[in-house]
Amino acid sequence: MVKYVPQLINLFATLILLLSFAMISQRRIVALVNLFMIQGVALVAASFLLAFATDQHDLYVSGALTLVLKVVFIPWMLHRLIGRLNVRWDVETLLNVPTTMLVGIALVIFSFSLALPISRLSDSIAGGSLGIALACVMLSFMMMITRSKAVPQVIGFLSMENGLIFAATTVTNGMPMIVEFGIALDVLVGVLILGVFMFQIREQFDSLDIKHLEALKEE
Numbered sequence: 001m002v003k004y005v006p007q008l009i010n011l012f013a014t015l016i017l018l019l020s021f022a023m024i025s026q027r028r029i030v031a032l033v034n035l036f037m038i039q040g041v042a043l044v045a046a047s048f049l050l051a052f053a054t055d056q057h058d059l060y061v062s063g064a065l066t067l068v069l070k071v072v073f074i075p076w077m078l079h080r081l082i083g084r085l086n087v088r089w090d091v092e093t094l095l096n097v098p099t100t101m102l103v104g105i106a107l108v109i110f111s112f113s114l115a116l117p118i119s120r121l122s123d124s125i126a127g128g129s130l131g132i133a134l135a136c137v138m139l140s141f142m143m144m145i146t147r148s149k150a151v152p153q154v155i156g157f158l159s160m161e162n163g164l165i166f167a168a169t170t171v172t173n174g175m176p177m178i179v180e181f182g183i184a185l186d187v188l189v190g191v192l193i194l195g196v197f198m199f200q201i202r203e204q205f206d207s208l209d210i211k212h213l214e215a216l217k218e219e
Contacts, residue, residue: 006054008172012046013129016166017108020139023033023127024104025097029087029151033078035153036162040070052218059169066165074158078151087151094146104139111135118171129170136163 019039044063086168095103112131139161144153157203 005049008049009046010129012042013132015042016136017132020159021104024100024139024143029082032152033075037071037075039159039162040066042164043070059066069168093148103142107138107142108135109136130167133163133167133170143186160211166210
């Protein structure tokens with residue numbers, strides 16, 4: 001079973017990358033949250049597999065934290081926010097879907113080229129997944145800067161954090177436990193603050209389009 005773990009981790013890594021591509025092209029916000037939740041499931045599965053193969057119990061705790069936050073709590077809270085704010089679609093984007101996919105492919109090629117020398121230095125059984133993790137970070141960052149609505153930008157931020165955790169997990173076999181708990185607390189507090197922030201934007205401008213904040217700054 002252990003000898004198949006690297007292939008299984010690479011399979012989940014590929015799934016995470018495909019989900020990142022699906023997220024940058026998705027315009028329906030409810031579906032975007034669901035894609036983020038599935039990405040969290042793939043991240044949890046990769047963490048548990050690596051914990052089983054390396055016998056590092058800290059990775060089980062890391063996977064459990066990701067399961068509670070990224071698969072259960074945060075998607076549930078985002079679905080409640082979407083329902084209360086009545087936001088369904090994000091059609092006002094900086095790039096159209098074909099252009100977005102072409103830029104995404106270019107970012108993936110760049111990420112693999114950048115990560116190749118670094119991944120060769122890793123002695124982890126899944127060190128070759130660094131390129132995928134970096135590509136996920138790049139794609140999530142692109143989603144943040146090309147969307148006009150606040151909710152997709154929040155999901156892009158959370159997906160980027162998924163990529164960073166996946167990189168740390170696969171290349172270095174996990175981070176110290178105190179760092180894991182610190183990141184989980186930061187993500188939880190950040191999402192709660194962003195939820196309040198979105199309610200304030202909606203109350204003031206009757207819209208979640210962040211261009212209204214630029215108009216407020218000009219005034």
